[in-house]
Amino acid sequence: MSTRHAVVVTHQRLRSSGNVVAEVVEQLRHVGFDVTIVDNLEAPEFGVQPPVVKENTEIVVVLGGDGTILRAAELVHCTQVPIIGINMGHVGFLAEFESFQLSDAIRRVAEHDYSVDERMIAHVDVTLPGADKPLQDWALNDITVERADRGKMVELGIQVDGVDMSSFGCDGVIVSTPTGSTAYAFSAGGPIIWPNVQALQLVPIAAHALFARPLVIGAGSTFTMEVLDNSMSEGWICCDGRRQRVLPKGTRIDVRQSRDTLRLARLSGVPFTNRLVTKFDLPVVGWREHAQQQAQAQLAAGDAAAEGSAGEGR
Structure with missing residues (x-):
C-alpha cells in the first residue's frame, strides 16, 4: 500500500x-x-x-x-x-x-x-517598456498597483477590454478576486463578492478624480492599467502581499481570470x-429594531414589577 x-x-x-x-x-x-x-x-x-x-x-x-x-x-x-x-x-x-x-x-x-471548493485565481501580465513578452504572475486574493515613491501619486490609465475608462493620480488600485473581496479591497471600500461569482473588481485607493468608484467585471473581461509617462512616481506591483517589483513609467498591466483555480477543502x-x-461579527439586528427590543423589554420588566407589587399588597 x-x-x-x-x-x-x-x-x-x-x-x-x-x-x-x-x-x-x-x-x-x-x-x-x-x-x-x-x-x-x-x-x-x-x-x-x-x-x-x-x-x-x-x-x-x-x-x-x-x-x-x-x-x-x-x-x-x-x-x-x-x-x-x-x-x-x-x-x-x-x-x-x-x-x-x-x-x-x-x-x-x-x-x-x-468537499472541494474551487476558488478563482487572477492572472496578471506585466509588459515593461521595450519588452518582447510580459512577465506573468497570479493572485488568489489581490493584485495591487501602487506608487513606488511613497511621497507622490502614481498616474494610472484604466481600461476594460481595451476601452479607456478613466485616468487619475492616486495612491494605487487594487484588483481583487471574489476571495480577496473581504481583504484589502474591502478595507478600501470595495464590495463583498460571493466566492461562486466569477468576477474581478478594481478599487481605486485615494484617487484624485471625480469618478473613482469600484468597478466589477465578468470572467471574460480584462482590466488594463498603464503607468503613464507623465506620472510623478514609478509604479509598484504586489501579488497577494508576496511577489512584487517596481514598474517603470510606460508599463502595461493586464489582469484577467486565470485558467487555474485553487482547491480549498471544505x-x-x-x-x-x-x-x-x-x-x-455583523450586527444583524439594526439599531431601530434593537431600540424597539430594549423598549419592549423595559416595558415587560415594568409590568412584571407592577404585578409583583400588587401580589404583595394582597
Whole structure:
C-alpha cells in the first residue's frame, strides 16, 4: 500500500511557541500520513514560479491565518492538491476549522470526508517598456498597483477590454478576486463578492478624480492599467502581499481570470453568508429594531414589577 503524504504549512513563530504543530504532525502520522513540514516560505520574485509540492501529496494542512494560506497557495499553484486551513490567526476567512477542532479536522481528512471548493485565481501580465513578452504572475486574493515613491501619486490609465475608462493620480488600485473581496479591497471600500461569482473588481485607493468608484467585471473581461509617462512616481506591483517589483513609467498591466483555480477543502458545508456574519461579527439586528427590543423589554420588566407589587399588597 502506497504511503499517503501530507504537507503541514505553518510559520516558525507558531512552531516554536507551543506544541500545536507537533500535535498535528503526530495525529497525521497516526492516521497513516507521511508528513513534511514547511515553516519558512520566503516570497519568490515576481514572475517566478516557486517549487510546488511533490506529485504524491494528498493534502496541504495550513496552521495559521489567511496570510499563511496565501503562502501555502504558492506550493499548490497549477496542481490539483487541496488546502485545508486551521485558523491560528485572527479572522481566518479562508480557514475551515478553528484551533480547538484539530482532532476532528484530521480525522475527516484521513477519511476523505470533505468537499472541494474551487476558488478563482487572477492572472496578471506585466509588459515593461521595450519588452518582447510580459512577465506573468497570479493572485488568489489581490493584485495591487501602487506608487513606488511613497511621497507622490502614481498616474494610472484604466481600461476594460481595451476601452479607456478613466485616468487619475492616486495612491494605487487594487484588483481583487471574489476571495480577496473581504481583504484589502474591502478595507478600501470595495464590495463583498460571493466566492461562486466569477468576477474581478478594481478599487481605486485615494484617487484624485471625480469618478473613482469600484468597478466589477465578468470572467471574460480584462482590466488594463498603464503607468503613464507623465506620472510623478514609478509604479509598484504586489501579488497577494508576496511577489512584487517596481514598474517603470510606460508599463502595461493586464489582469484577467486565470485558467487555474485553487482547491480549498471544505468540511462543514456552512454557506459563505454564515461565515461572513460570524467572522465579521455583523450586527444583524439594526439599531431601530434593537431600540424597539430594549423598549419592549423595559416595558415587560415594568409590568412584571407592577404585578409583583400588587401580589404583595394582597
